[in-house]
Amino acid sequence: STDGSVDLSSGINAEYGGPLMVVLTLIAVMLAGMKATGQTVQEGTLMGTAIGTCFGYWIGASCFFFALAYFCDTKITPVEVLSLCGYGLFGTLLCMGLSTLLISQATNIFFYVTWAVLGVSSAFRMGSVFLERTAVRKQGLTIALLVATIHLLFILYLKFVYHKTYEAASKLPINKAIG
Secondary structure, X not given: OOOOOOOXXXXXXXXXXXXXXXHHHHHHHHHHHHHHOOOOOOOOHHXXXXXXXXXXXXXXXXXXXXXXXXXXXXXXXXXXXXXXXXXXXXXXXXXXXXXXXXXXXXXXXXXXXXXXXXXXXXXHHHHHHHHHOEOOHHHHHHHHHXXXXXXXHHHHHHHHHHHHHHHHHHOOHXXXXXX
16 A cells, blocks of 8 residues: 555465475475386485475475565564465475476476466465565565565476486485495
């Protein structure tokens, strides 16, 4: 609004059950995608890496987003940020699930389409909540763009870097000495 007041009508469902189910399902999709590409489980590291990556993003990004919100005087609680970030991963889940499990690895066009539609829409929703809950529009736009960009980059990380990181880690000399 023009008088500097903050609109709190965005209706965030501040709870943990739904986001937790989204994160756990994303872990399962990532594991299924890695199994489909021929990765093998060695002493549980595949599952541990997927759990660490998904929960690490959910909790770490939520903490970072809340810190940004705090410094930009955004009217949002930590529980709302965790919930918003967790539900925002639903677009990531659909994007990764559809592009990894339904389409072969030969083409990335379908991934980019799902990223552009599903990933951008969830990132836009997350950013718009921060924008409308920040009194100073310039700060609101800054935090909205940062939140959306980080969320979209996480999807790209999962698709293109996560698998390669795991492959490189499994070839480290310390892992060969243990196995």
